[in-house]
Amino acid sequence: MPSPESTTSPESTTSAESTATVGAPESPHRTAPPSPGTGRLPLPALLALATAVFITSLTETLPAGLLPAMSTDLGVGEPAAGQTVTVYAVGTALTAIPLAAATARWSRKRLLLASMAGFAAANTVTALSSAYALTMSARFVAGVAAGLAWALLAGYARHLAPPRLEGRAVAVAMAGIPVALSLGVPAGTFLGQVVNWQTAFLVMTGLTLLLLAWIAALVPDQPGRERSAGTPVRAALQVPGVLPVLTVTLVFVLAHTILYTYIATLLGDLGLADATDTVVLVFGAASLLSIWLVGALIHRGLRTLTVLSTLLVAAAATALALGTDSTPVVYVAAALWGLGWGGVPTLLQTAAGDAAGDAADAVQAALVTLWNAAMAAGGLIGGLLLDLFGAQSFAWSALALLIPVLAVVLAARAHGFPSAQHRTA
Numbered sequence: 001m002p003s004p005e006s007t008t009s010p011e012s013t014t015s016a017e018s019t020a021t022v023g024a025p026e027s028p029h030r031t032a033p034p035s036p037g038t039g040r041l042p043l044p045a046l047l048a049l050a051t052a053v054f055i056t057s058l059t060e061t062l063p064a065g066l067l068p069a070m071s072t073d074l075g076v077g078e079p080a081a082g083q084t085v086t087v088y089a090v091g092t093a094l095t096a097i098p099l100a101a102a103t104a105r106w107s108r109k110r111l112l113l114a115s116m117a118g119f120a121a122a123n124t125v126t127a128l129s130s131a132y133a134l135t136m137s138a139r140f141v142a143g144v145a146a147g148l149a150w151a152l153l154a155g156y157a158r159h160l161a162p163p164r165l166e167g168r169a170v171a172v173a174m175a176g177i178p179v180a181l182s183l184g185v186p187a188g189t190f191l192g193q194v195v196n197w198q199t200a201f202l203v204m205t206g207l208t209l210l211l212l213a214w215i216a217a218l219v220p221d222q223p224g225r226e227r228s229a230g231t232p233v234r235a236a237l238q239v240p241g242v243l244p245v246l247t248v249t250l251v252f253v254l255a256h257t258i259l260y261t262y263i264a265t266l267l268g269d270l271g272l273a274d275a276t277d278t279v280v281l282v283f284g285a286a287s288l289l290s291i292w293l294v295g296a297l298i299h300r301g302l303r304t305l306t307v308l309s310t311l312l313v314a315a316a317a318t319a320l321a322l323g324t325d326s327t328p329v330v331y332v333a334a335a336l337w338g339l340g341w342g343g344v345p346t347l348l349q350t351a352a353g354d355a356a357g358d359a360a361d362a363v364q365a366a367l368v369t370l371w372n373a374a375m376a377a378g379g380l381i382g383g384l385l386l387d388l389f390g391a392q393s394f395a396w397s398a399l400a401l402l403i404p405v406l407a408v409v410l411a412a413r414a415h416g417f418p419s420a421q422h423r424t425a
Helices: 043-065 067-074 078-102 108-128 132-160 163-174 176-194 197-218 242-261 263-269 273-321 327-341 344-389 393-411
Strands: none
Touching (some): 043 163, 067 197, 078 344, 132 163, 163 344, 263 273, 273 327
């Protein structure tokens, strides 16, 4: 199997429902990236995609820091207001596959512009709504727009870059995730406290409108695909290596979400509630470093990096599970967690594309669906764990989930997360 950055497999930019087919493989002649002769990354275009990733990630998690004010204005309790996060993930999980199939023939740029316009509309309605039902509907629409965006962003990034730099291109695009979690959520929370929560969502609308102009001006297009000649999702699941990658995606994201969603609650239980913002910043800074390292090394060691990422997050969960109230230990745990988690989206997107080959579109659709299903489940399971076992159960649960993740990665030596000898065989 070729290395992650040199693979020429069609990438995951569209998908199809499980009983239908996804788009036919893209023409081998891609749209040339800017300055193709230089062999450099098309940074203006990739940073636009990273901003799209930032907006989708922040739109999903922004309510977490605004729940008290949102619940008051919407006339519901905080648990009900918290479901604005869950319904977003549900919208993505339920619609990513069928809607990507329906838009398979659309050009990638046109589809990205449409999905970002959906975010602008949904965030505007969320900001202006005073009715809980309307707010939940707007959040569901935002999740649908996210499904369309996530089905194409990783493959779009790879197709805009020279073949040897595809892994780094994905890493740049995925940088929006830790930036959203480490900087966007605290900034949105601060804005909501200083002004109001509605302003935070209107700022998101403004950012999205600026991004639409950026995409229109600087992001090269990629063609859509014919829906009649692709690989069914069910058939794609039979491709060697696909199930291990999807299994790791589901369980790893679930472990992370349980811990991250309730990190403030856990820190409060440890007597470190005042350090929450700083801990999240440490996590985010380490995540950015992780993205850079993964982008630089992924072509040489996807398997090794995935194992190392799992071990680092497990080490962080262990430190937090021991219940220490030592601030330095918590900061070290946050740094280890960020170093482990930051590159995971890039690793899993790359592993999925490499394992799937010609079925990359269908597998990408399944990955997006499972990712968001795990996020939705993480919020719900975390709430149950808190009620039944207390805040310390978050870290222990994450650690327990990471054990099978490590086992699957180690077992998928031939396909999915191949060793160097299998990759060059």
